[in-house]
Structures are given as C-alpha cells and as structure tokens.
Amino acid sequence: MYLFMHRKDLRGYDLRAFDAIRRRGGEGVHLFVVDPALADHQRLESHSGRTFLRALARLVADYNAADRKLHLLYGDPAEIVEALLLAMPIAGFVAQADFTPYALRRDSRLRAACERHGRGYKIYDDALLIDLADFGQFAKRTEPYKVFTPFYRMWLGYMRQCYAPSGTARLADLHTVRKLDSGIENRYRLPADIASRLAAAARMNAHAESPLEQLASFAEASVADYSDRRDDYAVDAGSGLARWLNHGVLSPRIAYETALDRDGAEAWIRQLAWRDFYLMQARQNPDYFAYEHLLDLSGLSDAYFDAWAEGRTGIPVIDAAMMQLRETGELPNRLRMITAMFLTKNLRCPFTKGEAYFRHMLADYDNTLNRGGWLWSSSLGYDASPYFRIMNPVTQSITHNPSGSYIRRWLPQLAHLPDKTIHQPTPEAIVDLKRSRALAIEAYRGILRPSVGQAVPPEE
Ligand SMILES: Cc1cc2nc3c(=O)[nH]c(=O)nc-3n(C[C@H](O)[C@H](O)[C@H](O)COP(=O)(O)OP(=O)(O)OC[C@H]3O[C@@H](n4cnc5c(N)ncnc54)[C@H](O)[C@@H]3O)c2cc1C
Known part of the structure; x- marks a missing residue:
C-alpha cells in the first residue's frame, strides 16, 4: 500500500x-x-x-x-x-x-x-513543462539561466526535441483505500x-465552466489575438487560467498541448515559459525567497502602504487598479506591474509588503509567481526590471487605455473628466511622480550596489 x-x-x-x-x-x-x-x-x-x-x-x-x-x-x-x-x-x-x-x-x-x-x-x-535535470543536460549547463531570453530560446529547442507529453493514467486506473x-x-x-x-x-x-472547458474556449476564440490584446487591461484578454494552473487543477502540459498548433499561440506559450522561468528560480536560485534578508531595505518605508492598498494615492490608474483588485481578486498583468512598481519605487515601500497584500487579494495567488512579479518590479532577482527604468503610471494609462474607460469604471467619481485629463494625478496625489522617481533611483542604486552590477541610469 x-x-x-x-x-x-x-x-x-x-x-x-x-x-x-x-x-x-x-x-x-x-x-x-x-x-x-x-x-x-x-x-x-x-x-x-x-x-x-x-x-x-x-x-x-x-x-x-x-x-x-x-x-x-x-x-x-x-x-x-x-x-x-x-x-x-x-x-x-x-x-x-x-x-x-x-x-x-x-x-x-x-x-x-x-x-x-x-x-x-x-x-x-x-x-513545470520542462524536466529541469534533463533541461540542464540539454542546455549543457550546470548553472541556472539568469536571463529570460536565452532561457526561452533553449526552452523552445528543448520543447521541440525533448518534451515529454502528458500522462495517460486516470483516477479510474488506480485503486484507492476507502477506509482510514x-x-x-x-x-x-x-x-x-x-x-x-x-x-x-x-x-x-457547478455553475462555472470547468478549467478544461475554459482552456478550450480560450484556445478556440482568443489565443490568436492574445499578443495584440494582452496589455489592453480594460478588456483583459488573458486566459484567466493561472489560478487553475497554480493549484494544479489544470495540467500545464494539457494547456501547452491544447495551444501548441493554434495560429498565433506563440505569445501565450511564451508566458508559460515565463512561468517555468520563475518556477526554475524557486528550485535553483537559493536567494529567491531570501532577497529581503540579503539586501538592506531599511531605507525604505511603508508609510504610504495603506494609501496604496486602499486606492487613495491620487494617481487614477493606481487607485482604479487597487479597487478592481479588492473587489474582484482580478488584476491584469500590466496593472500588476504598474501598481507593484509604483509601490516599491515611487512610494519606496519594501516589496514584501505588497507581496503579502497580493497573497490575500489575488484570486490566482501563487507564492512563487507572485514573488517573481514583485522581484521583477522592485529590480531584484534574476532578469528584473533595471532599477532606473521606472514605469510612469500616467504614461502607462494613456498608452494602454487612452479613453480612460478603465478608470471610469473603477473610480466613478472621476467619470466626468475628459479623456485627456482623466489619467492625470489629482490635486490630492500623495507623491510627485518626477521627484519620487528620482528618489527611488537613488534609493535602489544604494540597495543594489553591493550585489547587482546594473548600469547607471541613462540621461533623461
Ligand atoms: C507583481 C506581480 C505579481 C504577480 N503575482 C502572480 C500570482 O500570484 N500568481 C500568478 O499566477 N501570476 C502572478 N503574476 C504573473 C501574471 O500577472 C499572471 O500570471 C497573469 O496575469 C495571470 O492571468 P492569466 O491567467 O489570464 O494569464 P495569461 O495571460 O493567460 O497567461 C498564461 C499563463 O502564463 C503564466 N504567466 C502569464 N504571465 C506571467 C508572468 N508575468 N510571469 C509568470 N507567469 C506568467 C500564467 O501561468 C498564466 O496563467 C504576477 C505578476 C506581477 C507583475
């Protein structure tokens, strides 16, 4: 037995x-x-x-x-x-x-x-979709990849040549003990x-699509447009499958096999490779869950954390995103990046505070992928966003949702504003974006200096 x-x-x-x-x-x-x-x-x-x-x-x-x-x-x-x-x-x-x-x-x-x-x-x-030991041999490496792009190139080659398809055993093939x-x-x-x-x-x-049905509908109707629409966060063109992948309800192999031969599926499959990249780090980067102990984050502060979490920063896209997250548990990837970078950089708050908040709030929370996202946003970990490249939430809002429909939906008090001004900080904004960006670059330059050889910021 x-x-x-x-x-x-x-x-x-x-x-x-x-x-x-x-x-x-x-x-x-x-x-x-x-x-x-x-x-x-x-x-x-x-x-x-x-x-x-x-x-x-x-x-x-x-x-x-x-x-x-x-x-x-x-x-x-x-x-x-x-x-x-x-x-x-x-x-x-x-x-x-x-x-x-x-x-x-x-x-x-x-x-x-x-x-x-x-x-x-x-x-x-x-x-993971790859077998890590096998992948290491295929890539002829003993060290894990630290940069996504070469990892991804090798990953694609491995998936073409060595991918081990999904298994065939079902529960009905097994004999389970009835009485404990x-x-x-x-x-x-x-x-x-x-x-x-x-x-x-x-x-x-009982009243919802099963994850396999959800996957089939997504592969049929949406995967082809994924690349063009992924950042259109007012629509959220994602599959919504992360929650089922993270709990293993949906097999990543079945997800991959279902999408593989669909037109335009590369962009979506690339996200599955990002998933593997973070899961690999959790297994092979001994610092993955320890950056907060290895770096001196004592110069950062959580003074503005509550305002961020409660959607009271005065930066419309940030506040709208935090309302969506709190009410629904959903947050499209781009808005996760924008809000996480705003908290860690403009508000200079330790990433661990935001990470812990997302743990409760995200319907698709996963400890490894959430940490990966927060490390990326706060310029820590492998292949993170460079510390001097800080997304401007207003510019992001204008670029990805020019009409401001997303802000109108989640912040009805701003709905009357014209498209041109709706993205701009309100008079009550808790930080000045330009000044807080400069201060963040200073702060993170100091935090990362001993361990990360990132280049100095380019001239503005
Ligand atoms: C700060 C931050 C926190 C995050 N926290 C989580 C988390 O707790 N749980 C979680 O599953 N994802 C997390 N992500 C990654 C990403 O935002 C979500 O996987 C994605 O938005 C889920 O939506 P979807 O299922 O529609 O994915 P799709 O867009 O349909 O993508 C397909 C699958 O690829 C994987 N994937 C997509 N984007 C990423 C990514 N950036 N990194 C790694 N894998 C990815 C997911 O498994 C996803 O289900 C986080 C990202 C950031 C920036």
Whole structure:
C-alpha cells in the first residue's frame, strides 16, 4: 500500500505519479491535508482562499466522478502522515514537489517521518513543462539561466526535441483505500466551517465552466489575438487560467498541448515559459525567497502602504487598479506591474509588503509567481526590471487605455473628466511622480550596489 498526498496537483489526470502507480499496481491511500498554517480563517475568506477551496472542491468532484476515494483531513501534514504510517501498512509516501521555504520545512519533516519508520519517500515535479535535470543536460549547463531570453530560446529547442507529453493514467486506473483508521479520521476531521465552505465552493463550480472547458474556449476564440490584446487591461484578454494552473487543477502540459498548433499561440506559450522561468528560480536560485534578508531595505518605508492598498494615492490608474483588485481578486498583468512598481519605487515601500497584500487579494495567488512579479518590479532577482527604468503610471494609462474607460469604471467619481485629463494625478496625489522617481533611483542604486552590477541610469 502507498500513501499519495495531493498538494499543488489538485487533479485526477496527467500526473507522473499516477502513471508510475498504475505501472506498479497495488492500492493506496489518497489524501489531501488542509494545513491550518496555510489555510487560516483570514486566508479562506480572501479571494485567493476562495480559489483554493474551489480547486479542492474540483478535486473532490474528480474523485467522486471516478468512484475513487479522497480522504480530506485537517492538521499538521507531518503529524498526520506519521500517524498514518504507524496505523496502516503503508510502504511508501508519494507527493508533488514544492519549493517555498515553508514547503521545504514541511517536507523535510515528512521525509524524516518516512525515514524513521523505514518507508519510501518519492517526490514528482509536474509543475513545470520542462524536466529541469534533463533541461540542464540539454542546455549543457550546470548553472541556472539568469536571463529570460536565452532561457526561452533553449526552452523552445528543448520543447521541440525533448518534451515529454502528458500522462495517460486516470483516477479510474488506480485503486484507492476507502477506509482510514477511524481514530485518525476522528482526530483530524475537517472542521465544520471548512466543510461547509467547501460545499459552497462545489456549488459555485457547478455553475462555472470547468478549467478544461475554459482552456478550450480560450484556445478556440482568443489565443490568436492574445499578443495584440494582452496589455489592453480594460478588456483583459488573458486566459484567466493561472489560478487553475497554480493549484494544479489544470495540467500545464494539457494547456501547452491544447495551444501548441493554434495560429498565433506563440505569445501565450511564451508566458508559460515565463512561468517555468520563475518556477526554475524557486528550485535553483537559493536567494529567491531570501532577497529581503540579503539586501538592506531599511531605507525604505511603508508609510504610504495603506494609501496604496486602499486606492487613495491620487494617481487614477493606481487607485482604479487597487479597487478592481479588492473587489474582484482580478488584476491584469500590466496593472500588476504598474501598481507593484509604483509601490516599491515611487512610494519606496519594501516589496514584501505588497507581496503579502497580493497573497490575500489575488484570486490566482501563487507564492512563487507572485514573488517573481514583485522581484521583477522592485529590480531584484534574476532578469528584473533595471532599477532606473521606472514605469510612469500616467504614461502607462494613456498608452494602454487612452479613453480612460478603465478608470471610469473603477473610480466613478472621476467619470466626468475628459479623456485627456482623466489619467492625470489629482490635486490630492500623495507623491510627485518626477521627484519620487528620482528618489527611488537613488534609493535602489544604494540597495543594489553591493550585489547587482546594473548600469547607471541613462540621461533623461
Ligand atoms: C507583481 C506581480 C505579481 C504577480 N503575482 C502572480 C500570482 O500570484 N500568481 C500568478 O499566477 N501570476 C502572478 N503574476 C504573473 C501574471 O500577472 C499572471 O500570471 C497573469 O496575469 C495571470 O492571468 P492569466 O491567467 O489570464 O494569464 P495569461 O495571460 O493567460 O497567461 C498564461 C499563463 O502564463 C503564466 N504567466 C502569464 N504571465 C506571467 C508572468 N508575468 N510571469 C509568470 N507567469 C506568467 C500564467 O501561468 C498564466 O496563467 C504576477 C505578476 C506581477 C507583475
């Protein structure tokens, strides 16, 4: 008997582990642990928490549809796994890789429990489209790529020659154990409020397109225009699939395979390569989750953070974006870049404050990709935006939404303004864009000097 634990792979198809289990045969306990350290009350109330519950409800539905059993427990994963190892004849533990600092600590405890009891411990990594070890050999490199463009060139070559297609094992091919040790079931039972939230999430799913249907509609109707329309944030021409990819409800391989032969799909597939680029960094750049400890950010301040978060900066596109984010949990990529750069640069706030805020607010929150976006915006990490190239939110607004329709929608109090003036800072603006830009360049030059050899700013 094996123990299979779902984590960021909340689906019942295309998992390398399922292919391996089917080859080997035998029955297994399939488990998802709701970890209170990750799913506290506040998180479950948030946009990102609701997405998590919907993703989990989809997984439960997949198991039910295949007439297979998924056990849902609540508690500390390492403690639960150890209890199961002691109570049941489990030969080995199988799960999906995860590389955030919390996940690494959790997994070292899980591995230690398996070792203590002489059981196997096997981890698969289905999150990326490339197999990192194989990719390293293909590229003849021992060091990870630090710049996206050469990474992407190599990535395209690898995908053409070495891509391993999606797997074929389905839940129905596996044999799941129906009954757990009853003591364990009682001790780690899902609290009633989480069970009822999960039931509500299942009802929401029942009225929505499934992620696979959403992918099919996007590939059919929108992927061809993606390149031209991606930055038109008033429309948001994105696929909206990030939330399902991040929880593993949607397999990235199926996403890639569905888009591959479509006209004009290159631009969208390039975004999947960006995703791989950040996931690679989380695995291979030891500083990825530690820049705030390696650099001196003490000259920055969170004095303006609340005004930013509450949409009270007086810079219309920023305030409109923060309203959209708060109300819906949605924010198109360009607006994430503009708002993140404004917070970290013009308002000189440590990126960690914005990163933490997005954690609760984004419906598609993912710890690795969110960090990637914040590192990029604050000029930290591999291939970040150069510290002296600071987006001007007014110029961005004029360029990407000249009519100002986006601002009118989210800030109705400005709706009466003509197209020409609607983008401009209001008289109450909390910073002067030009002066704050100059101060940000000074501040980040100082922060980055010891570690990053970026060139000096060009003459204005
Ligand atoms: C400050 C900041 C924070 C971000 N936080 C998150 C986050 O928490 N979760 C998240 O999934 N993405 C994050 N992103 C990346 C990007 O904004 C979202 O992936 C994208 O907007 C999701 O919309 P979509 O599903 O319509 O993607 P599409 O535009 O349809 O793109 C397809 C897929 O490619 C990937 N992708 C797209 N853009 C990027 C990118 N810039 N970097 C890496 N992968 C990308 C995503 O998996 C996405 O689903 C962040 C970006 C910034 C600048």
